[in-house]
Amino acid sequence: MKLYFAGSIRGGRADAALYARLIAHLKERHRVLTEHVGAPSAFPTVETGMTDGDIWRQDMAWLRESDAVIAECSTPSLGVGYELAMAQTLGKPVCIFYDVARGPLSAMLTGDPYYRIRPYDSEAALFAAVDAALEAL
Amino acid sequence: MKLYFAGSIRGGRADAALYARLIAHLKERHRVLTEHVGAPSAFPTVETGMTDGDIWRQDMAWLRESDAVIAECSTPSLGVGYELAMAQTLGKPVCIFYDVARGPLSAMLTGDPYYRIRPYDSEAALFAAVDAALEAL
Numbered sequence: 080m081k082l083y084f085a086g087s088i089r090g091g092r093a094d095a096a097l098y099a100r101l102i103a104h105l106k107e108r109h110r111v112l113t114e115h116v117g118a119p120s121a122f123p124t125v126e127t128g129m130t131d132g133d134i135w136r137q138d139m140a141w142l143r144e145s146d147a148v149i150a151e152c153s154t155p156s157l158g159v160g161y162e163l164a165m166a167q168t169l170g171k172p173v174c175i176f177y178d179v180a181r182g183p184l185s186a187m188l189t190g191d192p193y194y195r196i197r198p199y200d201s202e203a204a205l206f207a208a209v210d211a212a213l214e215a216l
Numbered sequence: 217m218k219l220y221f222a223g224s225i226r227g228g229r230a231d232a233a234l235y236a237r238l239i240a241h242l243k244e245r246h247r248v249l250t251e252h253v254g255a256p257s258a259f260p261t262v263e264t265g266m267t268d269g270d271i272w273r274q275d276m277a278w279l280r281e282s283d284a285v286i287a288e289c290s291t292p293s294l295g296v297g298y299e300l301a302m303a304q305t306l307g308k309p310v311c312i313f314y315d316v317a318r319g320p321l322s323a324m325l326t327g328d329p330y331y332r333i334r335p336y337d338s339e340a341a342l343f344a345a346v347d348a349a350l351e352a353l
Contacts, residue, residue, distance in 0.1 A: 089322050090292035122320075135327025155227035157289055158322035160297020168305050183259075185226050185295035190272025 080109045080213070083145035083171070085163065086116045088123065090156030095119065097202070098151060104206055105149065109213070112141040142166055147216055149209060152188070153178040160185070167193050174212040176205055217246045217350070220282035220308070222300065223253045225260065227293030232256065234339070235288060241343055242286065246350070249278040279303060284353055286346060289325070290315040297322070304330050311349040313342055 082105055086098040099117030106114075115123040129137070142148070148166045150159055152175050166173045172195070177184050179198040188194055195212060199205040219242055223235040236254030243251075252260040266274070279285070285303045287296055289312050303310045309332070314321050316335040325331055332349060336342040 087292070089320050131323040131327035132329075133327070134323040138324060152294055155224070155292045155294050156322065157292050157294075157297035157300070158324035160294035160299075161301040161322065161324045161328075162297075163294070164298040164301035164305075168301070183226050185293065185298065186268040186271040187275065187295040187298045190268035190270070191298075192269075 080146040080216070081144060082109050082111050083142050083148045083162070083166070084111050084113045084116055085148055085150035085152075085159045087154040087156035087159060088116065089158065091154045092121050094151060094154050097153075100202070101149075101151060101205070101209065105209070112145055113138070138162070139165070142171070143169060145171060147172040147174065147213070149212075150175045151205075152176065152184060153181045155185075160187070163188065163194070167191075172216050174209070174216075176208060178205075217283040217353070218281060219246050219248050220279050220285045220299070220303070221248050221250045221253055222285055222287040222289075222296045224291040224293035224296060225253065226295065228291045229258050231288060231291050234290075237339070238286075238288060238342070238346065242346070249282055250275070275299070276302070279308070280306060282308060284309040284311065284350070286350075287312045288342075289313065289321060290318045292322075297324070300325065300331070304328075309353050311346070311353075313345060315342075 084102055102111050102117040105111050148171050175194050175196045179200050197208040199208055221239055239248050239254040242248050285308050312331050312333045314335055316337055334345040336345055
């Protein structure tokens with residue numbers, strides 16, 4: 080499958096290394112269109128010289144091209160929230176994962192029956208939950 | 217006008233007092249449907265006993281009812297990002313404000329030509345920008 084991985088960039092890079100490990104795991108069996116989300120830099124897209132308009136057009140093209148969205152939502156992010164809503168309007172399956180120890184997820188996500196949401200309490204549990212979610216698609 | 221004010225709740229309440237002052241300002245000339253966003257509590261909706269499904273249905277009903285969305289985006293929030301995208305799919309005018317000192321806004325917002333985005337550097341400048349944006353609608 081072609082996957083759109085969503086994680087925080089400008090909202091905060093505290094989980095960038097986790098995104099990278101999860102993307103590497105996803106790539107064992109799928110194609111990840113948004114691999115830069117796991118890059119070790121703070122602003123991986125800005126560093127390429129892309130304008131914000133370029134980034135938005137590229138990400139929206141990848142979102143339309145994707146078969147499903149995998150989102151790690153432990154770090155709050157305006158861009159990820161936007162992508163999850165746009166993915167819904169495009170009819171893409173959306174699987175959301177978050178660390179339960181980091182507090183409650185937005186009610187706009189947990190209250191919306193469209194999303195498949197899985198809290199996790201360890202990285203091993205996250206990887207297992209992602210695998211199970213992808214197999215169920 | 218009936219305004220949908222969007223600000224972070226579960227993403228972080230660092231700006232809750234600012235939201236309250238901005239909502240009070242808006243209410244001088246408009247109706248604010250989402251007044252609870254400025255409440256002094258951490259989770260104003262949860263404290264009412266509403267489920268996440270109730271919150272989502274209420275907020276989506278208010279979004280559909282609103283004439284415009286006013287969003288204060290200095291604190292990253294999944295819910296606000298979701299609301300901004302959903303407001304766009306509903307065709308609502310969306311005005312976004314953020315404190316320039318708090319770092320760059322998501323490229324999914326700044327890169328999307330749909331939004332009217334105004335950075336500000338003081339609370340007085342924010343209030344003036346909000347007034348100007350509402351007059352231009």
